Amino acid sequence: MDRSDLLSKAMFWMQARGWRHKLAKRRGYEQSLFEHSLIELDVLIELFPILAGPRHYGLSEAEKKILAVAVLVHDVGKETEAWQAYIRDPKPDLWVSHVTSELTRMVVPGLCTALGLEELGEPVQRIMAHCAEFHHSQPGRSDGAIIEAMLTGGSDRFLTLAYLVKGLDHLCSAASAAEAEDVVVGDPELSRHLKVARHEVLMRGVSTTFLHHATQTAFQQRGWKPFLYFSTATVYAADPTEAPTEPTAEEIRAALKKETDAAIAGDVTQLMVGSPTGNILPKPDLFSFPESRKYLQSAGKKISPLSFARKPLRAKRKVVEDYWKLKGRSAIPTDTQVEEEAGRISVAQPEMLVFKFFKAMMDPEKVEAISADGAALARKLYEQSFGRGSWAALQSTSTIMPAKDMARTVDYFWALLGSAVGRPQNETVETIHPDERQEILINLLDGIAQQVFTAIDKPSPRAALSQKMAEAFSGDLLKPTAVGNVQALAQKQLDHYARSKPFAGKESAKGIYFCPICNAPFDLKKKEGIKASADFIDNPQTHTNRGVAYGSFGYIMVCASCYYERLLLQTLLGSRPAEMITLLPRLNLGPGKGKQLIRKVREWTETAKAQMRGDTGNLESGFSFGFTDQAARHLGERDPFSLEPEELPSIFSYRFTTDTQKKRRQEAMKRLKEEFDEDLNALKIACEQSFATWEEAVQALIDNRIDQQDCRAIRREVFRLYETIHLICQTPNLIFIPLSYEVAVGNDESETSKGLRRLYVALLLSLVFDASVAIHKEGDPVDFQGKAGAAYVPPVPAVRSLVEYDWLPITEAKQWLVAIGAASQLVRDSGLPARSALYQILAADPPEKMARRIEEGGGKNLTAHHLRLIERLPGFHAIRS
Structure with missing residues (x-):
């Protein structure tokens, strides 16, 4: 079986049945039926080289296909409206089963056709259905299925395959890496044929992506293969007959040092020279x-x-x-x-x-x-x-x-x-x-x-920096590592906190401190911390309750790990980001889908950056996450679940006004004439091209047909061709997209409106990439561990009150995406203050009053288009539900 082809066909079949917007799991976390079933198939294929081996199950090609179909259809009963209503109800009156034998048996032939497995006969297809149903059975309930499977051409291998489907479902349904490991250890059908291990980390920031990758590298060098990714952990498998061992802390640190060496090896000149009126050398650790x-x-x-x-x-x-x-x-x-x-x-x-x-x-x-x-x-x-x-x-x-x-x-x-x-x-x-x-x-x-x-x-300081970073960041590794006495550690931290209070806001070699960012205790005399500066943390002189309530307060002190985290981020980007987009699994990811996620995010960001650099030759359009009205118009009536990542750059593009384009052309011509002293021949010689007029030269510049260095600099400066999004991506566990500018229409927009625009972008990315997405200020605390949904709702009181969630559920993602998009398109005609219009429209009660507002306040004629947009507002649905 070709893995890529099988996964692709399976995804097409599931999407056609609407599984991307249907729930499969809702137990402290959310997972769509599409994700859950795909992960099980993905993990199964990844484990086939071990499980199918002659020293284990010795699976035939036909049996592999039976398992593949069975894991895909084992939860098909969850697609029914009755079960979807049950899982979405926080307090259901009656339990609803999702085991529907008739539906399971009905869909198997069609799925076999969709996967290109038509050669499997009807008896085998019936065994597939039995395998799928068996894992839901309780003692005694599966007897009929077993007998029927035997009578229709099956054998005792049916039970073997059925138990594998059952074990795999429990493994992929685990809420954490530790629980997944326990499932394998506690399941004799899996534990005899699989040896599993895991690594777990504390989530700090971009350094966490490097720690994930370094730890994964160390495990793979020891013969382990990653097969299940969580945001803070990865589960590995190996053939138990090969007696694999886990990597040591020293091996992981060595891999992490190599990762950070590569990360900080670029040109950091622009970071080295600070403010003429302040610290001229703000980052001595980067000095080479x-x-x-x-x-x-x-x-x-x-x-x-x-x-x-x-x-x-x-x-x-x-x-x-x-x-x-x-x-x-x-x-x-x-x-x-x-x-x-x-x-x-x-x-x-x-x-x-x-x-x-x-x-x-x-x-x-x-x-x-x-x-x-x-x-x-x-x-x-x-x-x-x-x-x-x-x-x-x-x-x-x-x-x-x-x-x-x-x-x-x-x-x-x-x-x-x-x-x-x-x-x-x-x-x-x-x-x-x-x-x-x-x-x-x-x-x-x-x-x-x-x-x-x-x-x-x-x-040089930079030559030693990667080792210091590796030692600091490896402290975030929870497993594999030596397990200490948790109670003793907690008591030590409490004592440290009590003793640190008098030193908060004061720099002292004898001081002991508690990091205000990550809550880690540290001592300055051991060089475990540093005085914070505005270069990498906002308001470092702001008084905190961790200090005494009287006396002077200088600068807060932060631990070395938090300092290196911000230093690493600025080294990668060349500056501090305004905001951060974070993508992570809603629960977990299989290896195939994980690689696909990385590839698609990279392709999207590279396409967007090429547009920002003007590589396409189209300088009439720009790229912005803030213009949600334009994004909603480009999205139109399309189902966001059907969008491909390569469509995102066009969704978030906007066209410059004719006046702006004219002014930029004039500025480009002025700059060219200044650079070449009004001598068109000098320009021709420098560019090794022929231009009849200055206008023709400007058009060649716009079309990206001039490769001369000075001309390219003029093109970049005049047309503002700068990359404003970046990508920090190592493994599927955690992906960061730092933004140079915040998601907003203008600087004077209210925080509530900005928050709603961030939510819109997060929702769209979540639906396209099947991931949980948060857009937040760099350094702002976000509860990623408590995530249970599609998109993080910005912590703006008005937005949280309107949406009523911290993380918006998958089941409501599309509705709110459509509502915010509709409200964005109504802003211009509403006559409301631009600063707060987006929120006022979404909060309108009843929403029908927006019709009068458009006619009276906006001075516009009410159209059918306005009415369609008003019908998409959240209050309109609430009134009629």
């Missing part, structure tokens, strides 16, 4: 000695050489007077002198930041590897280049202060003879062209730095 020159160059680009010169005369005078005082000049400068000095200071500002970053990277308190010996050598080399006292002057500077930085750093450099820097034609360095002068400065400072790095003979 060989890349110091790139960091210095980036620092020089952080500020414009014209910014200070553009300030008002009054502001410039204050700085110039301070500068003269530092230089020992007591006179009051004239306006002309102020402008002259301001021009010098303005041009020097990029060099000030180069000095500032050099100072930071030579500071042992920031870059520990430098040490006191390295700092002493840096001082010696620096003063050899810039003169006695220059090092002390450099150390006297802090955040950028133009007067002080000019006097204490730049003047020392500019006063050097030109011959001292290889420019004998210039009397002093000050007379060298600014661009060349900055490059000379970078060469000087990087030369000093490289000598220091060589002398200290220590690895």
